Amino acid sequence: MAMAAGAAKGSVKAVALILGDPNVRGSLQFVQDPDGATHVRGRITGLSPGLHGFHIHALGDTTNGCNSTGPHFNPLKKDHGAPTDEERHAGDLGNVVAGSDGVADVSVNDMQIPLTGPYSILGRAVVVHADSDDLGKGGHQLSKTTGNAGARVGCGIIGLQSSV
Numbered sequence: 001m002a003m004a005a006g007a008a009k010g011s012v013k014a015v016a017l018i019l020g021d022p023n024v025r026g027s028l029q030f031v032q033d034p035d036g037a038t039h040v041r042g043r044i045t046g047l048s049p050g051l052h053g054f055h056i057h058a059l060g061d062t063t064n065g066c067n068s069t070g071p072h073f074n075p076l077k078k079d080h081g082a083p084t085d086e087e088r089h090a091g092d093l094g095n096v097v098a099g100s101d102g103v104a105d106v107s108v109n110d111m112q113i114p115l116t117g118p119y120s121i122l123g124r125a126v127v128v129h130a131d132s133d134d135l136g137k138g139g140h141q142l143s144k145t146t147g148n149a150g151a152r153v154g155c156g157i158i159g160l161q162s163s164v
């Protein structure tokens, strides 16, 4: 029987359960393909309709809620940007979009968020924000560090999941 590409032998998997503001909940699965791309799939509910900044933050620490997850994961000491930019934090995944029902279906493929190796995101946090990420281009004082995406309304620690 043929296996789906994402479940191919050799892929590494992780999972994050999103918690935060009273109504924000979610579940995200991370699958790293043998070629190094990581696919992030899942759903976040309880958001306000519209765009919400979506990032990997440096720390898997939620002792003070999402506020203790540190800055955007940035091992190469770059400025904040869009996922498609050369100049970006590794953790910059752009925005997710919630519909009028407050539900965001997440589907992201990215080469800079591996689950293995020195730049692994395992043990760090995935964070969703109250506002949209301006992708470094908003001209705001915070554009080049956070995309001015506002409060952290939900987050989850990225943990290793069984690969079978």
Ligand SMILES: *[C@@H]1O[C@H](CO)[C@@H](O)[C@H](O)[C@H]1NC(C)=O
Binding pocket: 064, 065, 066, 067, 151, 152
């Ligand atoms: C996190 O920081 C925001 C300010 O950005 C604050 O309003 C909120 O109360 C803090 N949350 C916790 C759990 O400390």
Ligand SMILES: [Cu+2]
Binding pocket: 053, 054, 055, 056, 057, 072, 127, 128, 129, 149
């Ligand atoms: Cu963030």
Ligand SMILES: [Zn+2]
Binding pocket: 055, 072, 079, 080, 081, 088, 089, 091, 092, 145, 146, 147
């Ligand atoms: Zn960033």
